[in-house]
Amino acid sequence: MEHLINTRVQEIEVSGIRKFYNMVSHIDDVISLTIGQPDFLTPEHVKQAGIKAIEDNFTSYTHNAGISELRTAACDFVAKKYGLTYEPDSEVIVTVGASEAIDITFRTILAEGTEVILPGPIYPGYEPIIRMCGAVPVHVDIRDNQFRFTLDMIKPYITDKTRCIVMPYPSNPTGVSLTEIELKEIADYLKEREIFVLADEIYSELTYDQPHISIASFLKEKTIVINGLSKSHSMTGWRIGFLFAPKDITKHILKVHQYNVSCATSIAQRAALAALTTGMDDAIPMKKEYIKRRDYVYTRLTAMGLQVVKPDGAFYFFVKIPDFIQLNSFDFALEMVHQAKVAVVPGSAFSEYGEGYFRLSFACSLETLETGLNRIETFLNTKK
Incomplete structure (x- = not known):
């Protein structure tokens, strides 16, 4: 078979x-x-929140987008940390890890034959999903640019088929981040173009030489921000991610999420709430x-x-x-x-x-x- x-x-x-x-x-x-x-x-207080959720029998389905308290906490977190402003009721989805957020994003925005521009080298979790959507991954060789995916590297690859640009910073596998100037140059160039940006920012809390800056600071209307708690709170097995985007985008991504997983695990959501509030730092x-x-x-x-x-x-x-x-x-x-x-x-x-x-x-x-x-x-x- x-x-x-x-x-x-x-x-x-x-x-x-x-x-x-x-x-x-x-x-x-x-x-x-x-x-x-x-x-x-x-962190111990996060584990205890998960244990209490079980003891309180918080084991049923939640709202498809996640419990309201967690969505509020997630929006408060990115506002305080990165200056990003999103509405808890309509512009954030709690996902089953960042991986699911990437999957439902591509399945929402990509169509047959469209192209996605990615830096190379890059984490291998994007290309297979792009191909399963019938879209085409277009890698840009950034090895001779200190692994920096800058505007001058991107521009030659943009065509009328380009649907999305993946900005995975800080980067896996290189550990490189982009500067505010580099991000703003890309954002300014894309303002008049109908191209989405998928900003995978799962390592945003682990930056060492400069504060994390999101390209959504300059291009919110076209950017889908992916984040989560796996790296920042050592919660890989809890499988909690977050997707932030304008409401006219999230309302469609939420449909794919709903038919995919219904909702993130209720118990893990309660633990995530502790991580983003008392465990903000x-x-x-x-x-x-x-x-x-x-x-x-x-x-x-x-x-x-x-x-x-x-x-x-x-x-x-x-x-x-x-x-x-x-x-x-x-x-x-x-x-x-x-x-x-x-x-x-x-x-x-x-x-x-x-x-x-x-x-x-x-x-x-x-x-x-x-x-x-x-x-x-x-x-x-x-x-x-």
Whole structure:
């Protein structure tokens, strides 16, 4: 019966991140610097709010867009943190993680043959959905621009078929953010064009050298902002995301969300409410620790002579594989697992423009990072 499966689904592949992780997870004594899972626990007050929701039997369906208190808290959060103004009753949807928010956005705005412009390298969660919508992903090679997806990089790829531009900042896998000037230039250029912007800002609370700025500050009427609590509050398994957009957009996205999942989990919504109110600044202690780790890793990698751009957000380094290594990124990562007992993600997982790189996550302890980097250094020295 497999031949009857939707051909678009048959043609997409499992995420390269997960594919590689699953391939090496059984190997003993491996230091894993792969998946973007914060090593901090969900804050205690957030867990207690979830427990209380169960004890209070808050286990029924909620409003499709989410409980009103949480939608209000979400709007208050982005207003205080980023200066974004949205109406709780009509301009925010609580989703099952940021992933569902991305899915329902594309399924709402894309049509057969339309084009979506994305930077490359990029997180692999966008392209398969775009293709399943019958649309065309158009990658822009930003490797020689310090991984910056600036207006001069975007303009040559805009056509009359362009429906959306994906702005994923801070970036996974590069950790790069754009400046206020860079974002405003893009926004000004798009003001007179009928093009949506999908701003994936899931790492917005983890910025290190400058405050997070959303392109929605300059282009609210065309921007769909995706955010959530997975990274900011170490709540990956709770699966709570947020989608913010003008009401004439959200009213249509809400229909897709309704038929997709009905609503986000009621218990997780109560926990999310605690995260966004009493836990509004829960990310600050994590951010301080991430800065220490980032600076340590950057010092070590550059001392090894590796080519890297210092990340100013998220918790990743996207590292150029040295020229003396005559392997593609997948084989390089596989060899390093077997010989050095360190797992990183091959750059090819992040589009063809990630080839020749590997992603290293510093969402783990300094002790783990030190051991892993020692092994990487020894491994590279044996290859020279």
